[in-house]
Amino acid sequence: MNKKRQSKIDLHVPENLLVTPFFVFFLIHAMQLGVGILSFETYIARDAGYDAWISLLIAGAAIHLLLWIVYNILQNSKGDIVSIHEETFGKYIGGFLSIIFSLYVLLLTLTVLRTFIEVIQTWVFPQLNVWFFTLALLLLIYYLVAGGFRLITGLCLISVLLALPLLWLKFFPIQAGDINNVFPIIDHTLVELLSSAKTSILGFLGFELLLVFYPFIKNPEQSKKWAHYGVFFTTIIYVISAIIAFIYFSEKQLDQVNWATISLWKIVEFPFVERFEFIGIALWLFVVIPNICLALWAASRIPKRMFNIRQTYMVGIYCLILYVATIMLDERQQIKELNDIANMIGFYVLMYIPVLFLFKKARDKVRDTN
Amino acid sequence: MKNNISVMVIIGIMFLTGCAETYSVEDRAIIRVAGYDFVDEDRLKATVAVPQYGRGESSGTPTEKFQSAVDHSVKEAHENIQRKLSKPISIGKLELSLFNEELAKNGLKNMIDFLGRDPIIGRNILLSVVKGETQGLIEAKYSESETTSKYITGLIKQNINQSNFPETNLHKFLYAYYADGMDPFLPLIKRTDSQVEIDGIAFFDGAKMVHSLPYSEAFNFKIMKQDFNRGTKGIKYKEEHIVLENIGSRVTYHVIDGIEHPKFLLDIKIKGFINEVQNINLMLNGPVIKSMEKDFEKSLQAQCIEMIERFQELKIDPLGLGNDLKNRREHFDLKKWEDVYPTVPVDVKIDVEIIETGITS
Incomplete structure (x- = not known):
């Protein structure tokens, strides 16, 4: 945070705050993999049944395309979303859009935070003191975000490494499952597949934060392939999780299950631990915290760039908003609505990326001819 | 500034451990077997065995105390049992759930909901239909060295693993119950004086038991099933x-x-x-x-x-x-x-x- 203040358009981040391109893989992947993976199987299977894993592939391909567009937008500007908005739409409209984007990222943060606390409430501690737990968690998050972007990058790396061994546990449901469930392949219409792909695309939200942290990447050109690897890795993990849930549950049964991935942990049996899901949920905190931190950092970075205020103040204000909102939302139905709203807005944000691209291209053309 | 925050975080984390209630094993009535009997159309009787662990270092099996209560739903019946106990009930270690034949024939819908909904219940627990009263079956003493729950669980498990009985557990039951074009089955056990034996297989149409086969046909069913x-x-x-x-x-x-x-x-x-x-x-x-x-x-x-x-x-x-x-x-x-x-x-x-x-x- 101890950076010199710079003007908005001419953005230069000191070299000691940059991360190497390789870490973009972890940043993208950690941001995409949040609480969505704990429950997405049920929702994607509602439209396309057990063909939904194909929809995941479609969604993954769409994300690769959008990522390509994001890089194209960023490469020609040498800035971040704030400067792009200002260049393209002018000071006021552009500023307004940037604020919207910041609030959207904050909404993502809230969704992740609240949903994870709900998981703890329903699965582990029904009597959990939400206000106190959230307070403690947000203090930790504030501390981490105040540590700056490089620290968050490190967290993302740790989270990916910690969550990977959990994939081994998929072995238990594979043993109990029946691979025939996913057959026949493509028993649904294209419309059903696409509508399921629309649902699945929400699991990939988060890569658009690249629009904010792009200036923090050293040699951003080289980070391109790592970002694509990150998205690809996310897709693979989603597809594996989905197929395993499909072979373990029967179709109507999956429809009854709220958190399919956690339910899969339920059958893991070791001599020394009877209920593995408790450990799984506890470990998942390490996945969720970098996710929240990165989003909160990005959300607070935008106002900092616009108004030149200290980012820690913004983090504090946003933490306060998160805290109040988390406590206010206390029913499952509300949390579900929160998720639906966040997903809907997320979808529009994804739609907005190509639009921004076109506007920017048009703007650049006009400027060049002038 | 930074130091202050880390102190705050550490203090926060220390207090966090006080957020949840702690349970110690000695202070809970840990139930491993529960049985449900049919009373009338909308009531059932729950019976549980509560192991009594001695204070001393005495090894060997704990003695068991039995409680039952009648009510409309499973949770309410458990609540009624709780009224008669000095310790709160814990069903996290439940490994066997028994239903009597009449209850099964009237449909196990609310049992299925209870077992599927409560996150504390494992997916590998065994379910079984009992000929006659489950209460009598649970309350009888079978072995000096084993509790009733261990005895019946062992009985069913070894028949699945080593003998003619097809594989079954809560997950398999729920899978078949919800799946299109598939119906569940459960073991059918009965008590004969001083022991319990597997009597056959109980077949369900949805949640209702409609048919049973004697154990002698279990082999035929198993070779077709798995x-x-x-x-x-x-x-x-x-x-x-x-x-x-x-x-x-x-x-x-x-x-x-x-x-x-x-x-x-x-x-x-x-x-x-x-x-x-x-x-x-x-x-x-x-x-x-x-x-x-x-x-x-x-x-x-x-x-x-x-x-x-x-x-x-x-x-x-x-x-x-x-x-x-x-x-x-x-x-x-x-x-x-x-x-x-x-x-x-x-x-x-x-x-x-x-x-x-x-x-x-």
Whole structure:
């Protein structure tokens, strides 16, 4: 945070705050993999049944395309979303859009935070003191975000490494499952597949934060392939999780299950631990915290760039908003609505990326001819 | 500034441990077996066994205390049991849930909901239907060295792993209950004086028990349901009785023809030992073994087909033929399938291979 203040358009981040391109893989992947993976199987299977894993592939391909567009937008500007908005739409409209984007990222943060606390409430501690737990968690998050972007990058790396061994546990449901469930392949219409792909695309939200942290990447050109690897890795993990849930549950049964991935942990049996899901949920905190931190950092970075205020103040204000909102939302139905709203807005944000691209291209053309 | 924050975080984390209640094992009534009996249309009686752990270092099995209570729903009945106990109930270690036959025949809908909804319940627990009262079965004393729950769980588990009983647990039950074109089954046990035995298999139509088979037919059902490599089956061969010990049976379901007029073929291959022949004079040589194999095939095939026909009459599908059809042909329609199921031709092909005849000839 101890950076010199710079003007908005001419953005230069000191070299000691940059991360190497390789870490973009972890940043993208950690941001995409949040609480969505704990429950997405049920929702994607509602439209396309057990063909939904194909929809995941479609969604993954769409994300690769959008990522390509994001890089194209960023490469020609040498800035971040704030400067792009200002260049393209002018000071006021552009500023307004940037604020919207910041609030959207904050909404993502809230969704992740609240949903994870709900998981703890329903699965582990029904009597959990939400206000106190959230307070403690947000203090930790504030501390981490105040540590700056490089620290968050490190967290993302740790989270990916910690969550990977959990994939081994998929072995238990594979043993109990029946691979025939996913057959026949493509028993649904294209419309059903696409509508399921629309649902699945929400699991990939988060890569658009690249629009904010792009200036923090050293040699951003080289980070391109790592970002694509990150998205690809996310897709693979989603597809594996989905197929395993499909072979373990029967179709109507999956429809009854709220958190399919956690339910899969339920059958893991070791001599020394009877209920593995408790450990799984506890470990998942390490996945969720970098996710929240990165989003909160990005959300607070935008106002900092616009108004030149200290980012820690913004983090504090946003933490306060998160805290109040988390406590206010206390029913499952509300949390579900929160998720639906966040997903809907997320979808529009994804739609907005190509639009921004076109506007920017048009703007650049006009400027060049002038 | 930074130091202050880290101190705050550490203090926060320290207090965080106080957020949740702590439970110690000694202060909970840990229930491992629960039984549910039919009282009337909308009430059930729950019976639980609460182990009493002694204060001292006394090893051996804990004594058990039994409590039961009647109410409309499972949770309420548990609440009523709680009224009679000095410690709160914990059902996290539940490993066996019993229902009496009458309750099962009236439908287990609310049991299924309770077991499926509560996150504290494991997916590997056993369910079983009991002939007669579950209360009497739970309260009886069977063994000096085992608690009742351990005894019955062991009984069912070893029959699944080592013998003729097909695989079952809560997950398998829920899977079949919710799946299209598949119906669940459970073990059927009964109490005889000082012991419990597996009496057969209880078959369900949705949540209602509609049919049962004696244990003697469990082998036939198991070879059609799954691959396994244990179990024994005896048949009449000429005048004698011979026993086949299964060392590896594999079943493959074939769907023949399209979705409109499906036909099924169950292709079962059994490898086995002959380990008991009730006539010492019979020489087990090549031709005799060949004809034994033929006899096994014929009699098993007839029994299997008969069993499937009974299922079809009752419109239950514990083998999951509908589910199989859904996985292999496009445009599966549950309504249509349910209409045609009773008349669908199902053929069973059995291939028995006797590979050894023991250490005496």
